[in-house]
Amino acid sequence: MSSSSAAPPAKPPMRDALVAAAFRLFVERGYEQTTVDDIVALAGVGRRSFFRYFPSKEDVVFPDHEGCLADMTAFLAAGDPQCEPVRRVCDAARLVLRMYAENPAFSVQRYRLTKQVPGLRAYELSVVWRYERALAEYLRGRYAGRPDGTLRADVIAAAVVAAHNNALRSWLRSDGRSDADETVDHALGYVQDAFGTGSAAPAGPAPGGAPAALFGGPVEHPDDVVVLVSRRDAPLWRVVQEIETAFGRT
Amino acid sequence: MSSSSAAPPAKPPMRDALVAAAFRLFVERGYEQTTVDDIVALAGVGRRSFFRYFPSKEDVVFPDHEGCLADMTAFLAAGDPQCEPVRRVCDAARLVLRMYAENPAFSVQRYRLTKQVPGLRAYELSVVWRYERALAEYLRGRYAGRPDGTLRADVIAAAVVAAHNNALRSWLRSDGRSDADETVDHALGYVQDAFGTGSAAPAGPAPGGAPAALFGGPVEHPDDVVVLVSRRDAPLWRVVQEIETAFGRT
DNA sequence: CGCCATCTGGCACTCAGTGCACGATATCGG
DNA sequence: CCGATATCGTGCACTGAGTGCCAGATGGCG
Numbered sequence: 001m002s003s004s005s006a007a008p009p010a011k012p013p014m015r016d017a018l019v020a021a022a023f024r025l026f027v028e029r030g031y032e033q034t035t036v037d038d039i040v041a042l043a044g045v046g047r048r049s050f051f052r053y054f055p056s057k058e059d060v061v062f063p064d065h066e067g068c069l070a071d072m073t074a075f076l077a078a079g080d081p082q083c084e085p086v087r088r089v090c091d092a093a094r095l096v097l098r099m100y101a102e103n104p105a106f107s108v109q110r111y112r113l114t115k116q117v118p119g120l121r122a123y124e125l126s127v128v129w130r131y132e133r134a135l136a137e138y139l140r141g142r143y144a145g146r147p148d149g150t151l152r153a154d155v156i157a158a159a160v161v162a163a164h165n166n167a168l169r170s171w172l173r174s175d176g177r178s179d180a181d182e183t184v185d186h187a188l189g190y191v192q193d194a195f196g197t198g199s200a201a202p203a204g205p206a207p208g209g210a211p212a213a214l215f216g217g218p219v220e221h222p223d224d225v226v227v228l229v230s231r232r233d234a235p236l237w238r239v240v241q242e243i244e245t246a247f248g249r250t
Numbered sequence: 251m252s253s254s255s256a257a258p259p260a261k262p263p264m265r266d267a268l269v270a271a272a273f274r275l276f277v278e279r280g281y282e283q284t285t286v287d288d289i290v291a292l293a294g295v296g297r298r299s300f301f302r303y304f305p306s307k308e309d310v311v312f313p314d315h316e317g318c319l320a321d322m323t324a325f326l327a328a329g330d331p332q333c334e335p336v337r338r339v340c341d342a343a344r345l346v347l348r349m350y351a352e353n354p355a356f357s358v359q360r361y362r363l364t365k366q367v368p369g370l371r372a373y374e375l376s377v378v379w380r381y382e383r384a385l386a387e388y389l390r391g392r393y394a395g396r397p398d399g400t401l402r403a404d405v406i407a408a409a410v411v412a413a414h415n416n417a418l419r420s421w422l423r424s425d426g427r428s429d430a431d432e433t434v435d436h437a438l439g440y441v442q443d444a445f446g447t448g449s450a451a452p453a454g455p456a457p458g459g460a461p462a463a464l465f466g467g468p469v470e471h472p473d474d475v476v477v478l479v480s481r482r483d484a485p486l487w488r489v490v491q492e493i494e495t496a497f498g499r500t
Numbered sequence: 501c502g503c504c505a506t507c508t509g510g511c512a513c514t515c516a517g518t519g520c521a522c523g524a525t526a527t528c529g530g
Numbered sequence: 531c532c533g534a535t536a537t538c539g540t541g542c543a544c545t546g547a548g549t550g551c552c553a554g555a556t557g558g559c560g
Contacts, residue, residue, distance in 0.1 A: 014508090035546065046509040051548065125379050126372040151437055154416045155409045155444075162408030166401050187401055194405075194444050264539090285515065296540040301517065 015053045015063070017043045022060045027109060031061075031117045058123040061110055065127050068099045072131065076138040085142040086156060086196050089135045090188040093164040096131060097184050100168060104176030111172040132161045156195050163187040265303045265313070267293045272310045277359060281311075281367045308373040311360060315377050318349045322381065326388040335392040336406060336446050339385045340438040343414040346381060347434045350418060354426030361422040382411045406445050413437040 021043035025034040036057055040047045054060045072092050079088055100107045114120040139153035146152065167184040271293040275284040286307055290297045304310045322342050329338055350357045364370040389403035396402065417434040 012507095036548090037546085048510070048549095049508060052508080055548085057547070121379075122372060122376040125375045129371075129375050148436075148440060151413065151416050151440055154412045155441055158408040158412030159405045162404045163401065166404045186398075190398060190401055191405055286517090287515085298518095298541070299539055302539080305517090307516065 012053070014043075014045060014049065018045070018050060018053060019060055019063050023106075023109060026061075026113055031113055031120060058120060061113060061120055062124070062127055064099060068096060069127075069130055069134065071095055073134050076134065079138075084196070085139055086160075086192055089139060089157065089160050090192060092135060092138075093131075093160050093188060094181075094184060097164065097168060097180055100172075101176075101180045108172055108176050111169070128161060128165070132157050135160060156191070159191045159195065160188065163191045262303070264293075264295060264299065268295070268300060268303060269310055269313050273356075273359060276311075276363055281363055281370060308370060311363060311370055312374070312377055314349060318346060319377075319380055319384065321345055321349075323384050326384065329388075334446070335389055336410075336442055339389060339407065339410050340442060342385060342388075343381075343410050343438060344431075344434060347414065347418060347430055350422075351426075351430045358422055358425055361419070378411060378415070382407050385410060406441070409441045409445065410438065413441045 018039060022034070022039045025038055025042060036050055037047060039060070040050050050060075054063075072095050075092055075095060076088070114124050136153050136157035139156055140150050143149035143153050164184060164187065167180070167187040171178055171180040171183055268289060272284070272289045275288055275292060286300055287297060289310070290300050300310075304313075322345050325342055325345060326338070364374050386403050386407035389406055390400050393399035393403050414434060414437065417430070417437040421428050421430040421433055
């Protein structure tokens, strides 16, 4: 909940070196054929340091999901209560897509890995599950008091995640060449049609043409105030970029 | 696809002994505090034999899901093409609930375990994911040709699973005392209302009052023929019970 | 210069999971 | 009744992930 200035330690380069070394070996030799010792040998660091940055070998395949989940939680927490709930969680899902779309090559490589390594698929499921829970918790809060509040919340969250994944996989299968935003907008529009309350716009991504921005903002407030939520350790250039796009579109 | 008589090797008692020993230790000492050596020591068998029956330590917590998944696949494969797709996958989901409801005490114990052990939660997710994929694949076949066939299939499958899980967890939290069927019927009715095509009954579990039976049957055919699908190794008493209920309700 | 905190590396250890080979058992044809 | 073969249980040794602990390096700061 604090507008971030420069992040003090920036980013540990060692973490990135480990990710790079790991992916090099994963793609050329396979995930299970690569041991943690191989990775640290290629990265030139000690074995113990690997587990300092990644609690398990699987985590190195999803280096930025933890941060993305935090972004999404912050985005939902900072929302104004005026927004229609279903549209809000759809916008939250768009955050995840944006993370994937930031590094298309990396995302496609990872997709190929997770597709053929059962262990990675299982791990990805647990990651996706946390996103779904975040959406469901938000919706449970919004639907508190309604007769079937938690049921409705869980079902909608699952539907949104499924639609998002459907679009995401379609985009990944095209090697990142198709239009990711268009695909996911269409998919999310489908669930909005199925669950949206009448007051919601029948289609289209967002009203003002401004889709949900990264870091959980900007959020339109009654009188043209723009709130931008950021994590303290967010890279500065991304904050600047977000400010530019937010004001460029207003 | 064959009505089962007596299963030749019945069931290996060793498997059940391992499950019993494992759960005793899991509940009294915790999952992660229990090693495989502890389990095999209590069961009085060799360590190697454990991994003969269960590919991993986690599998011993879900000893019957593999079979249930096979039942569900068979149920969907044996369906008549007349049935409305959404209602059919809802009936398939009821199969899973029935498996849980067969051993309430066991299911509740397992629920408590998976709720507090992250590794087991992750494993359960991969299990549930396979159910969801089975439903989605079925729906993809039924919706082949439609404009957004796969999207619709994925979203509905996810919604059905979410509704089922919502009801299941509610039942488990009540220690198996509430009415599982009623709860799940209500939850599935919600998604049927959201996605069902006009021709479907607006509410209620099934038209003839006969919910989907175990083993993937019975399935109503045009002229009062009842097909009952069973796995070859299914216990005889369950087959008998299914026949009784199927005919008792017709 | 010395004191702090943080980062990193190395070592030893536990435990899950696998490959292999040996003994017991069972089933079957002769 | 008896060897042949297949199946099942078991012990052993091995790999590899993940952890706890401690020692060395690095980097401000008074």
